[in-house]
Amino acid sequence: xxxKRHVFTSESVTEGHPDKVADQISxxxxxxxxxxxxxxxxxxxxxxxxxxxxxxxxITTSTYVHIPDIVRGTITSIGYTDANFGFDAQxxxxxTSIDRQSADIALGVxxxxxxxxxxxxxxxxxxxASLMPLPIVLAHRLAERLATVRKQGDLAWLRxxxxxxxxxxxxxxxxxxxxxxxxxxxxxxxxxxxxxxxGVVSRVVQPVLREAGFAVDTVSDGGxxxxxxxxxxxxxxxxxxxxxxxGGMDLLxxxxxxxxxxxxxxxxxxxxxxxAMEAVEFGAFRYLLKPIDAEQLIEVVGRAVRIHKLxxxxxxxxxxxxxxxxxxxxxxxxxxxxxxxGTPTSMPG
Numbered sequence: 001x002x003x004k005r006h007v008f009t010s011e012s013v014t015e016g017h018p019d020k021v022a023d024q025i026s027x028x029x030x031x032x033x034x035x036x037x038x039x040x041x042x043x044x045x046x047x048x049x050x051x052x053x054x055x056x057x058x059i060t061t062s063t064y065v066h067i068p069d070i071v072r073g074t075i076t077s078i079g080y081t082d083a084n085f086g087f088d089a090q091x092x093x094x095x096t097s098i099d100r101q102s103a104d105i106a107l108g109v110x111x112x113x114x115x116x117x118x119x120x121x122x123x124x125x126x127x128x129a130s131l132m133p134l135p136i137v138l139a140h141r142l143a144e145r146l147a148t149v150r151k152q153g154d155l156a157w158l159r160x161x162x163x164x165x166x167x168x169x170x171x172x173x174x175x176x177x178x179x180x181x182x183x184x185x186x187x188x189x190x191x192x193x194x195x196x197x198x199g200v201v202s203r204v205v206q207p208v209l210r211e212a213g214f215a216v217d218t219v220s221d222g223g224x225x226x227x228x229x230x231x232x233x234x235x236x237x238x239x240x241x242x243x244x245x246x247g248g249m250d251l252l253x254x255x256x257x258x259x260x261x262x263x264x265x266x267x268x269x270x271x272x273x274x275x276a277m278e279a280v281e282f283g284a285f286r287y288l289l290k291p292i293d294a295e296q297l298i299e300v301v302g303r304a305v306r307i308h309k310l311x312x313x314x315x316x317x318x319x320x321x322x323x324x325x326x327x328x329x330x331x332x333x334x335x336x337x338x339x340x341x342g343t344p345t346s347m348p349g
Contacts, residue, residue, distance in 0.1 A: 004171070004172060005169065005170065005171050005295070005299075006169075006170050007167050007168065007169050007170070007179055007295065008133070008135050008167070008168055008170060009135060009165060009166065009167040009168075009180075010133070010135035010136040010138075010139045010165070010166060011139050011163060011164060011165040011166075012136065012139035012140045012142070012143040012163070012164050012165075013143060013162065013163050013164075014143045014146050014147055014160065014161065014162035014163070014164075014185070015078050015079075015143075015147050015160065016078050016079060016080065016147070016159065016160020016161040016162065016186065017161050017162065017163060018048050018049075018161070021046075021048050021053075021074075021075065021078060021080075021087075022045075022046040022047060022048050022053075023046075024074050024078065025046040025048070025053060025055065025070070025071050025074050025075075026044045026045060026046045026055075028070050028071075028073070028074045029042070029044045029046075029055065029065065029067060029070055030042045030044060032065040032070055033059065033061050033063060033065055036062075036063035036065075037061045037062050037063040039062075040059070040060065040061035040062070040063070041058075041059065041060040041061070041101045042057070042059050042061070043057045043058045043059070043101065044056075044057040044059060044098075045057050048087070050086055050087065051086075051087065051088075051091070051092050051093060052092055052093045052094075052095065053071050053075070053092060053093070053094050053095070054094075054095045054096075054097070055067055055071065055094070055095070055096045055097070055098070056096070056097040056098065057097075057098060057099075058098070058099050058100060058101040058102065059098050059099075059100070059101065060100050060101040067094070067096050067098070068094045068096070071094050072089045072090065072092075072094070073089075075087070075089035075092065076089040076090075078160050079147075079150065079151065079159075079160040080092075080160055085159050085160065085186070127175055128212075134168050134175045134212070135166050135167070135168045137212075138166040138168070138178070138181075138208065138209075138212060139164045139165060139166045141208045141211070141212070142164035142166065142181070142183060142204060142205065142208050143162065143163075143164045145203075145204045145207060145208050146158065146162050146164070146183070146185055146200075146204055147160075149203045149204060154203050155199045155200070155203055155204075156188075157187050157188035157190065157191040157196070157199075158185055158186070158187055159185070159186035159187055159188070160186065161185070161186035162183070162184060162185035162186060163182075163183075163184045163185075164181075164182065164183050164184070165180075165181070165182040166178060166180070166181055166182075167179045167180040167181075169295060169298050176298070176302055177214075177298040177301070177302055178209070178214060178298075179295055179298050181205055183200050183204060183205065185200065201218065206218075220244065221243065221244040221245030221246075222243045222244065222245035222246030222247065222248075222250065222251050223245045223246065224245075225237070225239070225243070225251055226246075226251070226254060229255065229258070229260065229262075234262050235262065235263075235304070235305040235308050235309065236262065236263045236264075236265060236285075236301050236304045236305050236308065237251075237255070237262055237263070237264045237265065238265045238267065238297075238301065239251055239252075239264065239265070239266060239267070240266075240267050240268065241266055241267070241268040241270075241275060242268070242270075248266055248268075249275060249278055249279065249282075251264070252264050252266075252279065252282045252283075252284055253282055256282050256283060261308070261311060262308060263285035263304035263305075263307065263308050264283075264284050264285055265284070265285050265286045265288065265300060265301065265304060266279055266284055266286070266287045266288065267288045267289075267290060267292055268287070268288075268289065268290065269289070269290040271287075271289055285300075285304045285307075286300050286304070288300065
């Protein structure tokens, strides 16, 4: 019986997203106080908006920290160091409104009670090494990768704010593919949209997917596709029939001429009977019409990859059996030759 298929989506934000900026400022204030006073009571909240950060709450402590310095240092480490970004660590206004913790709360907290109460739920998952579900792990990794390539200067036009979203397809309780990835990022207004997309895909999305075990390569024309095929094996190829450079059908012919058995999946918005028949003749795995539903594409690609891997296992098994058979024949031939030469030999009992 086929396993039930469903999609689960999770999102994450980068360190420069306003929600995350506020969290980091509050965390930095807490860390600075606890560094000197382990018994401090800190209920600190932060609000950020264009050109302003507001830190408010109730704090009871025996130490002193200069909150404006902590706020500016945190914002600087995130990367908001230019007023053109809409937020600048050195020029933004900082407002603090801190009072002591309520005496009524202190009565309960000081005697060992909890300052705040709430209900949380969750569970560990074996989908990833971090014991978290795959969708949220991929979303977090993409957000982290955005910050990394920005700070390293790989994509200098990136800005700190951003959000990521990943949709993972499940069969039963097992993740089998990624149906959709959304990366939204603040950027310079001087970067071209094409360069923006290409940079994010190659420097952010693809490295994260590869690290998670999803090997993905994209090309813009047939020549690059053929060059990739020469460098590494693939489990499946998805190609538009109108692929620039050499058409999708020429790509399929070349793949077959080279003896590659990799499944080729065609997509087209202008179907023709002649190309469909030619695709079948050269062994195309599927011929899909645009617009293509993401889940349908994942299902087709998944089936193609499984069939290809099974065929590969069968081929390896056949090669192993042939080697074993050749080895056995060589052994018998050597024993027979030694026997003819009068050399003592042992035969299997």
